[in-house]
Amino acid sequence: MLEKINNLKGVIESLNASSVEEVEALRIKYLSKKGEVSALFNDFRNAPNEQKREIGQKLNELKNLATDKINALKENLSNKLEDECTIDLTRTSAPLPLGKRHPISLVRNEIISIFSRLGFSIAEGPEIEDDWHVFSALNFAADHPARDMQDTFFIQRSPDVLLRTHTSSVQSRIMTSQQPPIRIICPGRVYRNEAISARAHCFFHQIEALYIDKDVSFTDVTQTLLYFAREMFGQDTKIRLRPSYFPFTEPSAEMDISCNICGGEGCGFCKHTGWVEILGCGMVDPNVLESCGIDSKEYSGFALGMGVERITNLKYRVKDLRMFSENDVRFLDEFEAAH
Numbered sequence: 001m002l003e004k005i006n007n008l009k010g011v012i013e014s015l016n017a018s019s020v021e022e023v024e025a026l027r028i029k030y031l032s033k034k035g036e037v038s039a040l041f042n043d044f045r046n047a048p049n050e051q052k053r054e055i056g057q058k059l060n061e062l063k064n065l066a067t068d069k070i071n072a073l074k075e076n077l078s079n080k081l082e083d084e085c086t087i088d089l090t091r092t093s094a095p096l097p098l099g100k101r102h103p104i105s106l107v108r109n110e111i112i113s114i115f116s117r118l119g120f121s122i123a124e125g126p127e128i129e130d131d132w133h134v135f136s137a138l139n140f141a142a143d144h145p146a147r148d149m150q151d152t153f154f155i156q157r158s159p160d161v162l163l164r165t166h167t168s169s170v171q172s173r174i175m176t177s178q179q180p181p182i183r184i185i186c187p188g189r190v191y192r193n194e195a196i197s198a199r200a201h202c203f204f205h206q207i208e209a210l211y212i213d214k215d216v217s218f219t220d221v222t223q224t225l226l227y228f229a230r231e232m233f234g235q236d237t238k239i240r241l242r243p244s245y246f247p248f249t250e251p252s253a254e255m256d257i258s259c260n261i262c263g264g265e266g267c268g269f270c271k272h273t274g275w276v277e278i279l280g281c282g283m284v285d286p287n288v289l290e291s292c293g294i295d296s297k298e299y300s301g302f303a304l305g306m307g308v309e310r311i312t313n314l315k316y317r318v319k320d321l322r323m324f325s326e327n328d329v330r331f332l333d334e335f336e337a338a339h
Ligand code: DAH
Pocket: 165, 166, 167, 168, 208, 209, 246, 249, 279, 280, 281, 282, 303, 304, 305, 306
């Protein structure tokens, strides 16, 4: 019997467990009523009398040893669990790579925000348009050479379905569906059949503004443009208007701003003139108002349109237009995600 006790002692001393369930299983195996240690206690009554004292003592030692061992295993496991739970919840997480806004979106949003401070609201129209909204309603005669100014992608001929060549088509959409006062800004993508190069692309972005009300005069357009130019390019910016021609405005003008790269001194960018052209504008031709169902005797208005890529080039000096649509993340990463 003493030998049995000794063997069991050795086994218990080397016990190990890696989970709470395992410790419980060991407790049952050795210490429960039917466990191995209890079984030895049961054998105790068969021990020879002269050994009873010694065996009793050893049995008690064995029981204590087993109880201590099981408790130690339990303790050990809960310490380990605690160690694993020492997560610092106050630590900031690993930084996620954040995307940046596309420079065209940044500039478009900035232009929209300047005009919205003047009370303009956003209007949108379809990119796939009919001839009437893009040309006819805007006073382009059927055989007018002005149609040749803009090489058009046709989807279907007679009736003509085409990709809009300018956002002025949104003007005709809004004027046929609303009566003045109209004060809208129309951002959007436009398409022209151009060979792709550093300076031209077959699609780009424009923003159109249209203001129609009673007594709108040319002064309103010049003041709006001056405000826009200064908000966009800084308070020192100067503007100048040159007479021009657009079928849908009369009179028409093109606006230049003092070159924001050389400050008007003359540089390569402004071809040493000190001025750079940024948009077209004018008073909405009465023919356009009438064909859209607005009484041109009661109402007048101005319109203006600009290329977003051009403004972006001036702000960020992107030399090659193709960069805007190549999705090269090294290029896109250069722009702040602030807006
Ligand atoms: N639609 C013209 C273009 O695509 C730009 C433009 C010029 C728009 C004068 C206007 C305007 O509203 O008044 O070149």
